[in-house]
Every structure is written in structure tokens, then in C-alpha cells.
Amino acid sequence: MRLTNLIATTSMIAGAAFAAPAAAPGEGHQHHKDRRDIVTNTVMKEVTVAVTGAQGPTTLSQPSSGSSVAPITPSDSYSRVAPLPTSMVVDSSSESSAASSSSDSSAPSSSAAPSTTSESVSSSQAPSSASSSSSAPSASSTGGGSGTSGNAGSSGFKGITYTPYNSDGSCKSTSQVKSDLEQLEGYPVLRLYGTDCNQVANVLQAKSDSQKVFLGIYYVDNISDGVQTISDAVKQYGSWDDVVTVSVGNELVNGGQAVPSQVGKYIDEGRSQLQSAGYNGDVVSVDTFIAVINNPELCKYSDYMAVNAHAFFDKATPAEKAGSWLLQQIQRVYEACNGQKNVIVVESGWPSQGEIYGEAVPSKSNQKAAIEDIANVCGDDTYVFTAFNDLWKPDGAYGVEKWFGVMSSD
Numbered sequence: 001m002r003l004t005n006l007i008a009t010t011s012m013i014a015g016a017a018f019a020a021p022a023a024a025p026g027e028g029h030q031h032h033k034d035r036r037d038i039v040t041n042t043v044m045k046e047v048t049v050a051v052t053g054a055q056g057p058t059t060l061s062q063p064s065s066g067s068s069v070a071p072i073t074p075s076d077s078y079s080r081v082a083p084l085p086t087s088m089v090v091d092s093s094s095e096s097s098a099a100s101s102s103s104d105s106s107a108p109s110s111s112a113a114p115s116t117t118s119e120s121v122s123s124s125q126a127p128s129s130a131s132s133s134s135s136a137p138s139a140s141s142t143g144g145g146s147g148t149s150g151n152a153g154s155s156g157f158k159g160i161t162y163t164p165y166n167s168d169g170s171c172k173s174t175s176q177v178k179s180d181l182e183q184l185e186g187y188p189v190l191r192l193y194g195t196d197c198n199q200v201a202n203v204l205q206a207k208s209d210s211q212k213v214f215l216g217i218y219y220v221d222n223i224s225d226g227v228q229t230i231s232d233a234v235k236q237y238g239s240w241d242d243v244v245t246v247s248v249g250n251e252l253v254n255g256g257q258a259v260p261s262q263v264g265k266y267i268d269e270g271r272s273q274l275q276s277a278g279y280n281g282d283v284v285s286v287d288t289f290i291a292v293i294n295n296p297e298l299c300k301y302s303d304y305m306a307v308n309a310h311a312f313f314d315k316a317t318p319a320e321k322a323g324s325w326l327l328q329q330i331q332r333v334y335e336a337c338n339g340q341k342n343v344i345v346v347e348s349g350w351p352s353q354g355e356i357y358g359e360a361v362p363s364k365s366n367q368k369a370a371i372e373d374i375a376n377v378c379g380d381d382t383y384v385f386t387a388f389n390d391l392w393k394p395d396g397a398y399g400v401e402k403w404f405g406v407m408s409s410d
Contacts, residue, residue, distance in 0.1 A: 160189075160191065161346075163193060164176075180388065190213050212243065220258075231277040250286045288309070308346060311348070345378070348382055
């Protein structure tokens with residue numbers, strides 16, 4: 001999409017009226033339509049973060065931002081979104097500044113399926129000099145919803161995102177979904193974006209007994225129908241014990257579709273209706289990590305912070321450092337929420353094809369390197385993006401949007 005101002009702070013949009021995002025006529029799938037580019041300036045502090053990842057303790061010395069964040073402004077650079085750690089110890093001192101960029105990816109038109117979104121932060125900060133020590137509590141032990149933190153499967157990840165669409169954007173059949181999910185048994189949780197294509201029922205039928213689901217209500221102008229679809233599928237093919245989280249809305253603030261207070265109302269409405277249907281688990285609204293950092297009011301509403309982050313769209317980060325980069329963003333969100341909310345990255349990956357973007361090079365080998373680093377550093381708290389290449393999507397920025405599938409051979 002064209003460059004456009006991202007509404008980043010409530011002060012910029014106080015009093016503005018936003019309609020709930022609705023499906024465009026003929027739009028068959030529930031996900032992003034537009035991509036937006038932004039840049040935000042942050043005040044950075046040097047932080048040493050100790051994390052117990054999927055493969056054991058890892059200590060990283062990386063710059064991670066403090067809580068002082070300037071409003072987002074338009075830019076011509078793109079980026080994506082990220083995950084969270086199981087334990088953190090923070091040393092902070094001198095300040096430097098860095099630029100972050102973010103983008104929202106787009107789904108094809110009428111018969112197309114959901115697309116994803118993302119953001120990034122430049123890793124080219126000025127070095128800092130001294131350091132003093134303070135400690136932050138473990139992210140997974142902080143208040144407000146666990147998101148089933150710290151439970152990686154044999155894949156090294158908490159879960160994986162899945163969209164049930166063929167290359168032409170048509171809906172996959174129950175048997176196709178079953179065949180897909182047979183390849184995903186190493187992922188404890190399967191994240192869905194919406195309720196179209198009978199995907200909730202199909203996935204509940206096809207998943208293994210040990211797997212859980214993260215469900216999504218994409219259109220917040222029709223929360224009741226989303227809750228009803230989910231409830232009907234759960235009653236017929238499983239139980240509420242199969243559901244770890246339900247999201248209400250996706251990147252509404254990042255997309256300029258709602259202010260934080262509206263997001264809070266959507267979450268309250270969804271939570272109330274889900275509880276009436278028998279669900280008492282976590283309810284969140286997913287947004288980009290930059291949207292949360294610039295709008296800490298969002299921390300008040302979700303049971304935990306579910307954010308998207310992709311290192312590829314930070315052109316200063318090579319594939320082999322994707323996990324370290326993600327850990328920085330996790331810490332930034334954690335600090336923005338004053339350590340009061342657990343942080344889970346519900347979408348993060350690396351493309352296997354596309355154009356080179358600075359140090360970020362799309363290739364199958366680099367995808368493997370990025371995924372391994374993310375798993376090693378913070379896979380316990382990350383949903384990898386995505387199961388299979390999304391050939392129904394447009395090429396997107398740098399021609400990478402179709403090519404994030406970790407199970408695809410091309």
C-alpha cells in the first residue's frame with residue numbers, strides 16, 4: 001500500500017471516531033488488506049538479558065529500548081514483527097537512539113485468504129558505555145494471563161500459524177487440512193486468524209490430541225458471529241480445554257482502524273460473550289510490537305501481550321541474529337507494560353524467497369538459520385510464521401510475502 005500515517009499515540013487521535021473494521025464486499029477471507037510503513041524513534045539502553053530458551057539458558061548483550069518512545073512517523077522502509085522469553089535479568093545504563101520500521105502486509109482481494117503483518121527495529125544503535133544493574137522479573141511469571149508460556153514442542157517453538165487456503169485463495173477441504181496438520185505435530189499450539197472456511201471445525205478435527213489451538217475473531221464489527229462459530233465448533237469437535245487463547249481483532253491500532261480504548265471495548269465484548277459460551281481462558285487483541293510500545297494503554301486490556309515481530313524487515317539484522325533481535329523487541333514490550341504483562345510473540349519468521357533488504361537476505365538456508373536462532377533464544381514463547389507458503393497472497397514488499405512457509409520445500 002501507499003505510505004500512510006500510522007496512528008500511533010492516543011494523543012494524536014484523541015476524539016477521532018473509527019468504525020469497526022468490516023469485510024469488504026466479496027472479500028472471502030479474514031486478514032490484512034493493506035500494508036503500511038512507519039518509522040519510530042526510541043531511546044535505547046544497553047541491556048543484558050538472560051533467557052531460558054528451548055535449548056537451555058542463553059545470555060545476550062543487546063541494546064534494548066527503555067520506555068521513552070517518540071510518536072511514529074511515516075517512512076519508506078518496511079518491516080515485520082516478533083516473540084518472548086521465559087526469564088529475564090536486565091542491566092541498563094547509557095542511552096543511544098535507533099530507528100524502527102513496521103509494516104502491515106496485505107491479503108489478496110475477493111477470494112484470497114488472510115495475510116500477516118510486521119514491524120522491525122533497526123539494530124544500528126550507537127554503542128553505550130557504562131552499565132549498572134537492576135533486575136526484572138521473569139516475563140512468564142508476571143501478571144495477567146500466561147498464554148501457556150514456556151511450552152515448546154519438538155519443533156523448538158510454542159506454536160505455528162496456519163491458514164487453510166489453496167494457492168488460488170479457495171478454502172482447503174477437511175481432508176486437506178488433516179494432511180497439512182499431520183506435518184505440524186511438533187508444534188504444541190496452532191494459531192488461526194479467523195473463522196472462515198470452516199477452519200475452526202476442520203482444525204479441531206484434524207489436530208492431534210496433544211495439540212491446542214489459538215483462535216481468532218478477525219472482524220470486530222461481528223464479534224457475536226465469531227463467538228458463535230467458535231462455540232459451535234468446540235461443542236461438536238472438542239472442548240474449551242483445547243483452546244489456549246482467543247484473539248479479538250488483529251493489528252487494529254497499527255492499521256489505524258481503532259484507538260486503544262476501542263480495542264479495550266472489543267476485548268471486553270469478546271470476553272463477555274466467550275464467557276457466556278463457556279470459555280474462561282485468555283482473551284487478547286494482537287498488535288505489532290511497535291504499536292504496543294507507542295500505545296502502552298494497550299497493556300491494560302489483553303490478558304497477556306500478543307505481538308507480531310519479524311527480524312527480516314530490520315535491514316540491519318542478518319538471519320543468524322533473528323532470535324537476538326526478537327528478544328530485544330520482547331524486552332521493549334515488557335518494559336512498555338511496566339513488567340505487568342507476559343509477552344508472547346504470536347507471529348515471527350523469515351522468507352525463503354524475495355529481494356535482498358540490506359543485511360536481510362531471503363533464502364531457504366537463511367530461513368533455516370533464522371528459525372533455528374529464534375528457537376534457541378526464545379522459541380518457548382514464539383509462534384513461528386508460517387506453516388506453508390501463502391501463494392494466494394500478493395508479492396508484497398521486497399517480494400517476500402508468499403514465502404514464509406517453514407514446511408514448504410521451495
